[in-house]
Amino acid sequence: MPPNPRFDLTGQSVIITGGGKGIGKVYAREFARAGARVVAADIDGDAARDVAAEIVSEGGTCLGVTTDVSDAASVEAMVAATLGAFGRIDVLINNASLMSTLPRRSFLEIPEEEWDRVMSVNLKGLFLCCRSVVPHMRDQGRGKIVNISSSRVWEGVPNRLHYTTSKAGVIGFTRAMAHEVGAMGITVNAVTPGYTLSESQVTSSTGNYLAAQAEGRAMGRPQHPEDLVGTVMFLSCPASDYMTGQTINVDGGKAMH
Numbered sequence: 001m002p003p004n005p006r007f008d009l010t011g012q013s014v015i016i017t018g019g020g021k022g023i024g025k026v027y028a029r030e031f032a033r034a035g036a037r038v039v040a041a042d043i044d045g046d047a048a049r050d051v052a053a054e055i056v057s058e059g060g061t062c063l064g065v066t067t068d069v070s071d072a073a074s075v076e077a078m079v080a081a082t083l084g085a086f087g088r089i090d091v092l093i094n095n096a097s098l099m100s101t102l103p104r105r106s107f108l109e110i111p112e113e114e115w116d117r118v119m120s121v122n123l124k125g126l127f128l129c130c131r132s133v134v135p136h137m138r139d140q141g142r143g144k145i146v147n148i149s150s151s152r153v154w155e156g157v158p159n160r161l162h163y164t165t166s167k168a169g170v171i172g173f174t175r176a177m178a179h180e181v182g183a184m185g186i187t188v189n190a191v192t193p194g195y196t197l198s199e200s201q202v203t204s205s206t207g208n209y210l211a212a213q214a215e216g217r218a219m220g221r222p223q224h225p226e227d228l229v230g231t232v233m234f235l236s237c238p239a240s241d242y243m244t245g246q247t248i249n250v251d252g253g254k255a256m257h
């Protein structure tokens with residue numbers, strides 16, 4: 001029996017922003033393992049190229065591209081590189097964000113420039129990536145966009161107020177954009193991960209903070225990047241073609257919204 005096309009990502013051209021490190025790197029590997037042709041687009045170009053080299057060495061297809069999602073020219077160049085390599089764009093995973101490098105502190109202590117930079121990467125970055133990619137998806141007659149938000153929005157987690165605010169913006173962006181592009185055959189959905197043990201979180205959090213993160217979760221264990229892959233892939237597959245403007249929470253059953 002041939003593979004079920006509703007869940008088939010073979011040959012799909014998938015851009016993963018922030019694909020050089022952390023959870024994005026895991027998405028890149030897992031999409032490649034599912035047969036997709038992946039672009040890992042990261043401001044850390046060396047990391048993106050390392051991920052690509054690793055995937056290619058294992059027989060997968062991946063291009064690593066230096067990209068600053070907050071810079072329109074950089075995003076345009078990344079989209080041009082994707083089209084040059086793979087000829088089309090089927091899926092855009094907007095995963096890049098400023099988070100782990102941000103100090104946890106009262107909002108009274110957040111410098112104005114840091115607030116602006118977070119909005120520039122976490123929100124303008126989404127806008128610029130979608131603005132560059134959607135015309136190609138429109139011409140193809142279909143496309144899938146997955147925006148990574150955070151379960152902080154449901155819990156109101158304090159001490160990175162700019163970050164939490166930007167991730168709430170991702171949900172509004174997702175809903176409104178779904179209306180703008182639905183008739184083009186493009187779906188736009190969001191995922192809210194709970195606190196996840198990505199490389200950067202492990203190195204930027206204290207032992208006590210890490211230990212507290214399994215508390216209150218129905219699953220009773222910490223969250224790993226791999227726990228997010230199934231949901232992100234479902235939203236990237238034809239199986240979710242009649243679902244748009246939605247936000248799926250993946251946090252092991254902590255916030256039940």
Ligand SMILES: NC(=O)c1ccc[n+]([C@@H]2O[C@H](COP(=O)([O-])OP(=O)(O)OC[C@H]3O[C@@H](n4cnc5c(N)ncnc54)[C@H](O)[C@@H]3O)[C@@H](O)[C@H]2O)c1
Nearest residue numbers: 018021022023043068069095096097100150195196198200
């Ligand atoms: N780890 C968690 O606990 C958690 C929880 C909820 C949501 N998230 C979200 O999941 C996503 C991945 O999280 P992570 O833990 O891997 O984060 P991370 O900080 O480890 O990785 C972010 C990636 O984005 C890249 N990046 C940063 N600025 C960029 C820019 N201007 N242009 C392009 N790339 C840029 C970084 O180089 C890095 O590779 C983020 O959107 C994050 O906000 C993470």
